[in-house]
Amino acid sequence: SALPDAAASAPFPADFIWGVATSAYQIEGAAHEGGRGPSIWDVFAATPGKVAGGDTGEHACDHYHRYREDVALMQSLGVDAYRFSIAWPRVQPDGAGAWNEEGWAFYGRLLDALDDAGIAAHATLYHWDLPQALEDKGGWRNRDTAARFADYAAEFVRRFGERVKTIATHNEPLCTAMIGHEEGRFAPGLKDRKAAYQVAHHLLLSHGLAMQAMRAAGARAALGIVLNQSPAYPAAPTEDARIAARLADAMCNRLFMDPLFRGAYPADLLAHLGADAPVVLPGDMALIGAPLDFLGINYYSRIWAGAPAGQPAPCALGVTDMGWEIYPQGLTEHLVRIARDYNPPPIYITENGAACVDVPEAGAVHDPQRIRFLASHIAALRSAMAQGADVRGYFAWSLLDNFEWDSGYAKRFGLVFVDYPTQQRTLKDSALWYHDWIVGQRRAASVRES
Numbered sequence: 457s458a459l460p461d462a463a464a465s466a467p468f469p470a471d472f473i474w475g476v477a478t479s480a481y482q483i484e485g486a487a488h489e490g491g492r493g494p495s496i497w498d499v500f501a502a503t504p505g506k507v508a509g510g511d512t513g514e515h516a517c518d519h520y521h522r523y524r525e526d527v528a529l530m531q532s533l534g535v536d537a538y539r540f541s542i543a544w545p546r547v548q549p550d551g552a553g554a555w556n557e558e559g560w561a562f563y564g565r566l567l568d569a570l571d572d573a574g575i576a577a578h579a580t581l582y583h584w585d586l587p588q589a590l591e592d593k594g595g596w597r598n599r600d601t602a603a604r605f606a607d608y609a610a611e612f613v614r615r616f617g618e619r620v621k622t623i624a625t626h627n628e629p630l631c632t633a634m635i636g637h638e639e640g641r642f643a644p645g646l647k648d649r650k651a652a653y654q655v656a657h658h659l660l661l662s663h664g665l666a667m668q669a670m671r672a673a674g675a676r677a678a679l680g681i682v683l684n685q686s687p688a689y690p691a692a693p694t695e696d697a698r699i700a701a702r703l704a705d706a707m708c709n710r711l712f713m714d715p716l717f718r719g720a721y722p723a724d725l726l727a728h729l730g731a732d733a734p735v736v737l738p739g740d741m742a743l744i745g746a747p748l749d750f751l752g753i754n755y756y757s758r759i760w761a762g763a764p765a766g767q768p769a770p771c772a773l774g775v776t777d778m779g780w781e782i783y784p785q786g787l788t789e790h791l792v793r794i795a796r797d798y799n800p801p802p803i804y805i806t807e808n809g810a811a812c813v814d815v816p817e818a819g820a821v822h823d824p825q826r827i828r829f830l831a832s833h834i835a836a837l838r839s840a841m842a843q844g845a846d847v848r849g850y851f852a853w854s855l856l857d858n859f860e861w862d863s864g865y866a867k868r869f870g871l872v873f874v875d876y877p878t879q880q881r882t883l884k885d886s887a888l889w890y891h892d893w894i895v896g897q898r899r900a901a902s903v904r905e906s
């Protein structure tokens with residue numbers, strides 16, 4: 457119809473933030489340098505059969521040494537903002553007790569480089585790399601880990617709270633809990649549903665305790681959390697498929713949104729879990745439900761629920777190199793639904809992007825599929841905003857090709873191509889496109905103002 461198309465091509469607000477995102481374990485490398493302790497991902501990746509090709513994050517993009525070059529790349533893209541994560545085991549090797557000054561100093565140098573480049577810093581405290589020393593004591597299954605996390609969060613605020621624009625406690629607690637503890641495809645590699653839901657609760661509790669500790673430490677940055685969300689669509693016009701979609705929505709979206717914004721776990725999910733429902737102590741839900749300054753949403757695809765005999769989604773726009781359906785409309789519909797159901801604080805799209813089969817050719821890298829992916833999702837985001845979603849910024853995943861967890865280096869999400877043996881970086885066509893897109897938005901905004 458004409459309406460969404462017109463909305464999708466309207467200019468973004470002049471103060472809308474355009475950024476790129478990464479995470480520590482996926483890019484830093486230098487796993488044994490600067491006093492860094494081991495994380496659960498070092499241990500998991502070193503376990504045969506866990507990561508494709510036996511890849512590990514030991515060297516990754518060597519960003520620990522090349523951060524200046526990488527900030528210069530961001531500058532050439534013209535981004536306003538950079539979202540990155542702090543490796544907890546780099547700044548507190550045992551996850552408790554002594555701080556590692558050399559680790560904190562690395563993030564200080566990164567923040568200096570971003571300052572010099574005029575790029576705003578958006579920090580995430582936990583992007584999956586738990587200190588192994590804490591895993592040895594039960595990791596996120598142990599309620600005490602939540603208190604350790606709050607100590608670390610408060611220390612980050614004391615050191616850098618004035619130098620970052622936002623602080624997210626967790627990145628995608630759904631993945632930590634379920635892929636890490638129920639499916640076992642991510643560290644620490646457990647396959648135990650009851651443990652996974654207790655972990656989900658402890659992650660939320662750690663978020664609540666960290667929010668309280670960071671506010672007490674006088675945080676000036678906006679504080680929030682980043683959730684991966686996928687709208688769930690019934691695969692057929694049947695009651696069974698509708699029930700499957702509702703349950704998938706409970707497991708993926710409402711599991712975190714309801715405690716954060718409504719003070720309780722979804723009743724239908726608890727009923728479904730039965731004896732696997734998490735143990736919640738008095739006071740937990742009040743901590744978890746304390747107000748957020750922002751909500752980060754990572755969007756990749758939709759869930760196709762209750763398909764008869766595993767029949768795949770239509771995938772009218774195709775799939776990415778991960779096999780994930782390309783479905784930009786899901787971003788519009790999900791954001792409009794979140795705005796209606798939860799009255800959330802300002803939203804950032806903290807990740808959106810695609811793994812593609814890139815074609816390097818004479819100093820260039822052609823990735824037309826990624827350009828189409830980004831352009832169509834940005835348009836979908838604009839329509840959601842026209843329909844009332846309060847979204848303040850968009851971060852493309854990812855600045856660089858990097859360690860794609862259990863896929864290792866085989867899957868490439870970067871706007872910038874990384875040749876791992878030489879660590880040479882090459883701007884892909886999508887990086888040039890994103891630069892031109894940002895410049896075009898700024899130009900349109902300044903024309904409107906004059």
Ligand code: GBH
Pocket residue numbers: 479482627628631684686754756757758759780781807853860861869
């Ligand atoms: C993010 O996780 C991570 O934050 C980031 O580190 C990672 O590199 C990046 O995405 C790319 O994988 O159910 O159809 O949406 C992604 C979380 C969860 C998204 C599973 C895709 C399956 C397809 N993913 N989900 S769908």
